[in-house]
Amino acid sequence: MNYAETTSWMFSKLPMYQSHGKTAYKEDLHRTERLVSHLKNPHQNFKSVHIGGTNGKGSTSHMIAAVLQKAGYKVGLYTSPHLKDYRERIKINGKKISKKNVVNFVKINRSFLELHGLSFFEMTVGMAFDFFSNEKVDIAIIEVGLGGRLDSTNVISPLLSVITNIGKDHTQFLGNTLQKIAIEKAGIIKYNTPVVIGQYQKEVVSVFKKKAVQMNSEISFADKEIKKSFMCSLKGSYQKLNVKTAHQAINILISKGFKISESSFELGFGNVQNLTGIKGRWDILGSSPKIICDTAHNTEGLSLVLEQLQKESYDNLHIVLGFVNDKSLNDIIELFPVSARYYFCKPDIPRGLDSDKLRRFFSDYNLNGKAYSSVKEALFYAKSISKQNDLIFIGGSTFVVAEVI
Numbered sequence: 001m002n003y004a005e006t007t008s009w010m011f012s013k014l015p016m017y018q019s020h021g022k023t024a025y026k027e028d029l030h031r032t033e034r035l036v037s038h039l040k041n042p043h044q045n046f047k048s049v050h051i052g053g054t055n056g057k058g059s060t061s062h063m064i065a066a067v068l069q070k071a072g073y074k075v076g077l078y079t080s081p082h083l084k085d086y087r088e089r090i091k092i093n094g095k096k097i098s099k100k101n102v103v104n105f106v107k108i109n110r111s112f113l114e115l116h117g118l119s120f121f122e123m124t125v126g127m128a129f130d131f132f133s134n135e136k137v138d139i140a141i142i143e144v145g146l147g148g149r150l151d152s153t154n155v156i157s158p159l160l161s162v163i164t165n166i167g168k169d170h171t172q173f174l175g176n177t178l179q180k181i182a183i184e185k186a187g188i189i190k191y192n193t194p195v196v197i198g199q200y201q202k203e204v205v206s207v208f209k210k211k212a213v214q215m216n217s218e219i220s221f222a223d224k225e226i227k228k229s230f231m232c233s234l235k236g237s238y239q240k241l242n243v244k245t246a247h248q249a250i251n252i253l254i255s256k257g258f259k260i261s262e263s264s265f266e267l268g269f270g271n272v273q274n275l276t277g278i279k280g281r282w283d284i285l286g287s288s289p290k291i292i293c294d295t296a297h298n299t300e301g302l303s304l305v306l307e308q309l310q311k312e313s314y315d316n317l318h319i320v321l322g323f324v325n326d327k328s329l330n331d332i333i334e335l336f337p338v339s340a341r342y343y344f345c346k347p348d349i350p351r352g353l354d355s356d357k358l359r360r361f362f363s364d365y366n367l368n369g370k371a372y373s374s375v376k377e378a379l380f381y382a383k384s385i386s387k388q389n390d391l392i393f394i395g396g397s398t399f400v401v402a403e404v405i
Contacts, residue, residue, distance in 0.1 A: 006102060038109070043133070045132075048139060053162070055301045057162075063246035069275050071261065075092065078132075083280055090131055094274075109126075121145050139159075144188060149187020162245060165201065166199075167301070179203065195212060197222065232272060281294060292312075315387060316386070318343065320400070321395065323397050345375045375403040
């Protein structure tokens with residue numbers, strides 16, 4: 001199989017949470033443990049940082065990777081989901097895994113993957129670990145996919161665990177209270193391994209402190225420890241907390257012997273996109289009218305992004321909006337401004353929420369607009385109606401942003 005055939009096989013033959021939802025979610029680590037054993041435990045051949053949390057874990061992962069790269073280290077970066085190309089998930093120093101590497105991994109291991117019923121995510125984790133080991137990275141930044149305790153990435157023994165914050169997302173898997181979700185996220189805290197918590201949240205602080213005591217792990221809270229940090233190239237005031245979290249994580253790595261200068265901090269934080277290739281975080285796609293997209297998709301993330309929108313200057317606000325079909329709209333509906341004009345759309349995945357159903361729900365709250373058959377059609381009409389001093393925002397789902405970026 002060539003690359004196109006290989007990725008087509010992966011997307012169609014292996015259950016993929018991002019497109020299929022709960023049917024693809026594997027609630028234990030046994031399959032991942034079998035896979036890494038089959039691969040001769042590649043995750044034991046490199047140092048790592050494990051990053052979880054409800055919001056900001058992707059941005060924080062890229063920030064840490066950027067600073068380490070500027071300090072001269074060979075840095076593996078595993079994140080999810082991808083926006084355009086599957087290979088975005090697995091990078092070394094900002095360069096995506098080659099198509100040849102993807103094809104060869106599947107070719108060599110296909111019978112094992114099929115025999116053991118591995119999910120799309122489990123297989124991708126194994127591919128990343130195998131690639132980082134073969135390429136002899138100095139350190140890998142590993143982002144949790146979903147939750148923590150039972151996430152496929154949680155077979156590693158990192159130098160440091162990081163949990164950005166806790167909010168309500170994926171409640172069908174992780175629990176319907178912040179405390180229950182925190183327990184799942186705290187599952188990445190390892191014995192005798194320091195943990196950085198990005199945000200001190202009184203509702204869940206006891207969960208993290210208790211787990212840290214149980215695991216004999218030194219715990220620190222980034223928003224308490226870091227009083228002043230660096231300017232970051234990722235836009236949006238909501239990134240300030242992620243910068244502090246990344247800063248504190250890097251301070252811990254310095255205490256463990258990593259050599260990172262002040263200039264590496266500055267150049268890393270100041271060039272995150274160029275160094276790592278991150279996309280979808282307050283990306284400005286156009287001007288006159290200004291067009292902004294962001295992948296925020298849960299209550300806390302959307303709240304921060306919509307708050308950032310209020311700081312923008314414009315005559316009229318146009319919102320191109322779509323969600324997945326398991327999104328709890330009741331939890332987010334009050335965040336959206338009545339004054340905006342809405343263009344409802346369905347992302348092009350099996351889990352996409354029907355745009356007319358979305359329109360009807362929003363109209364019950366006096367949030368009015370039209371439903372469109374695709375994201376591109378919705379954006380086309382938003383552009384056609386908007387004036388020079390208007391603003392168009394595109395969001396609601398990673399998969400909506402993926403179609404326009």
